[in-house]
Amino acid sequence: MAGLFSPLRLKKVWADLWANELRTLMSVLAVTVGLFGAGSVLSAYAILDREIDANYSGTNPPSFVLGVDDIDDGLKPLLVDDLNFAAVELRRTEPVRIETSDGQAEAAQLRVVEDFESLEVATFEPERGEWPPLPGQLVLERSSADLEELEHAGPLWLERSAGGVELSVAGVVHDPGRAPGWQDDLNYVYVSAETFAQFVADSPNSSVFNEVYVVVDGDTADIVRNAELASTARQRLESAGYSVSSVAVPPPGEHPHNDQMTAVLFLLQAFGVLTLLLAAVLVAVIVGNIVNQQRRQLGAMKAIGATGGQITGIYLMLVLAISAVAVLPGVFLASAAGRGIAGFVATLLNFDVTDNGIPASIYVVQILLGFAVPVLAAAAPIWIGVRMSVRDAMDDSPAGSAKRNPSAHVVSAQRVVGRVTMLAVGNVLRRRTRLAATILILGLAGATFTSAINLTSSWLATIDAASDTSQFDFDVNLSEPYQQQRVEEALVELSEVNAVEGWTETVVSEVATQSANADELLLGFLNGVPAETTMVDYPVLDGRWLQPGDTNAIVINHEIAQDPHIDIGVGDSIILDTAGLGADKNVEWEVVGVVKQVGAPRRGLDAPFHMFVNVDYLNELTGNNNYVTSMKVRTDSPSADAQAVLAPRLDEALSDADIGVSALSSTGDRLQILRDHVVVIVAFLGLMAVLAIVVGSLALTSLMSINVLERRREIGMMRAVGATGGIIQRLVLSEALIVGLLAWVVTMVITRPVSVLLGDAAGQLFLRSDLENVFSWYAALVWLVVVLFVSLVAAFYPARQASRLAVNAVLAFD
């Protein structure tokens, strides 16, 4: 029994590959591009998976963090000696405001550390400048939003609620455990306990630290055990007389932005797989063409004794040869791109890629994909070819020739649109499966392209919609509660201010109960809001907004409602520790509504969790009637430029009235940052769109070349009866334009669901909200121009070849 492979059959495969170099080149390019798309994401994922672990785990992240109000020297021994925790470190984290000498003011988060030289938990590394910072110095985190300005601004004034001090910048550190500050327009500042003491010089007995970072002994990856140990620690501290205000148990080994990375990689992977599929379809089309073109050879081989297995072997060898050539450049390019993507995503997550080596297993997977996908794609056309009977294979009637005579409609249409165009239409429709595959590939490429534009429009529309729900231009956070009338009077002195509203805001934490696990407790902002506020009009997703007379009713934002770690919804009760407002320590609230608050400020918390309660009731609880901690200010000049001018004047007005400000943010600035986020997404989509268009162009070139090749006799006949090279060229180019137009129609059909899918993914990734879907006719028009241009370029070579065919050579061709 003769085997499936032999040197003679290999010789045939080799010769067939060289018999049509363009077709072979397109097949190789298709596999290379497909492999590039999938391999680059695989490589990036492998690097990121390893590096995020190395970066984040390398910081020795805390197993849990306790909020303790009155930390003294006796606390650490209780945890280290009595409970045998592996590491315990004290920290303090609070919002501050940084002012440069030229009057620029920025929001920042201050972190006080015990000892820069012996960091044990949630460690960070010096990147440049002096280390450790001396008393009177601070260090900035490298991802801080205003790093460039602050690092070289000279002495900085740090203003906290209880006063400010002037500090100099010692250097810059890298803290891989923190979300990048630039994403939230936030600066991270670190100082020593000695430096912080300058802030509290007037009250030397106040405690420096308010957080306890703990790493448990033994297995740190068991969240249930971590939560149990956190509870034990809490009880131990409370029994020793400490007041534990919050317990946070972060998911072990999970970077705070792990979800973001997963989502970004999911998007990329989806496109990578799509590119690979498009390439597979293209390979299937090309192999189908080879099989069809060689159907007589196939019949002849069967006639002289070749079995189905032997013929299958020949075409499989052909596909494997194409893969063998394509795999090396595909893997090489994928590796380079994978490293680039990993670096880009690492920047998004504020960590360094220290080793961009790609594991051998990823190369193996790529090589297997490079061989397996084309073989699988080619299986169907090969199977169809092999199953063809000798009789059918040797049938002389041209495959796919028009089975119907032109109808009267076609004849009359010819008069209208011209004979060449109608001929082109007929030619295009001859091989419908091949045409369908080509327009599907090009159509998907178009969907990717248009989705990038639609996503941009949807993103901007969503931000605009978010902007409409906030009818204030400035959010002024006061350094301490002030009498509302006093603040209002200071602000309305400015003629540009036409409305103000006082809110009471504070960070609160949920209190652990039987129904609220210690590792799922909510830490967020409690906003005391006038029930009939004129400053916000958030869309209500569930339940209702606040009403006058509400007492313990609370409305949460969608960030809380959609957080996978927190299980709170309308109708649930939640006990919050509101000691920070001076209220009774624990207050029970009933969730009455969920609102959509796109782009809610994070202000140094891990997530932008905001809750809203009736300010009148909150004031009742705290006894601070008519005191406010934040003012929403509406002006008559909401433009970004006007806000930039007005911000320092507001600050000055309040300062003149002796009112401390901890943060003053313009709504315009915050929304602009959100608008800028779309650049990242569009860059990703753009890359994928280019890949998809490359595959689409290859598909079209392939289709046109195949069509020309199959119709050589027909073209020869046309030349013989007087068609000039120009007419032939126009015919082929017309066919390509028709395919391009059909692909555009396919794009228009599928772009909306694809855009919605991508928009929702991007919205959930960055805003935890679906986007306001916008379908851009501009995108449709741009894609029409692009696809027609691509069609002409793709058909140029086949058209030129067709126009140069010599009549005698063509008619002699078999």
Next chain:
Amino acid sequence: MDRSGEHEPTGFSTIVDLSRVTKNYETPAGEFVALDDLDLQIVEGELVAIVGKSGSGKSTLLNLMTAIDHPSRGDVTVAGTELHELTENEAARWRGRNVGLIFQFFQLLPTLTAVENILLPMDFVGRFSKSERRGRALELLRRVGIEDQADKLPTQLSGGQQQRVAIARSLANDPPLIVADEPTGNLDSKTSDAIVSLFEQLAEAGSTVVMVTHDHDIADRMPRRVELADGVIVADSMVGARPVGN
């Protein structure tokens, strides 16, 4: 050439036996009967011309006796094998060993040289050892008179030369039956004459050759002539004596 009446079977061994064979095709216009209750026997060593107008059933007959197609009814036995029982793959294997096929348009593989085209059936069937194959292929080329063209691609050969290569290929596995479908239909008269001479030589050497042709001059040179019309045999005549079999 003097013809001596209707053909009658003799005592030679039958290599092709079609018994009450009918072949129908479904067409858009309804059922088309290509062969209608046809009986045909061909004995070893015969040189048979099958003639008839277009659509008379010639090609269908050839397809049935080479297991390229199956009858709708009736039995087809060739070289001792009942063809209607073969699967597609079994038919291919059987064909490789038992039938040498020659086509009007030669059907040589364009990317293989003349000698490689002859090697291909041997490669598929594996009948001869690898060391024997090339020598045999060159010998067959010598037999058809174009051994000097062995390493040329089909496109570098004339039509006649290509058909000679196709004939050599049909002999590659030393099959007992050679079937040729319009082998001269694409050749000039001089080349056609040479090709027919080759078939005559093959028959003289003991091969059974069945040839479909339109050309009455060529058919008249054949010892036996079977004429088809509308799917039935309308004439089956022999010239001279039965050729000597194996």
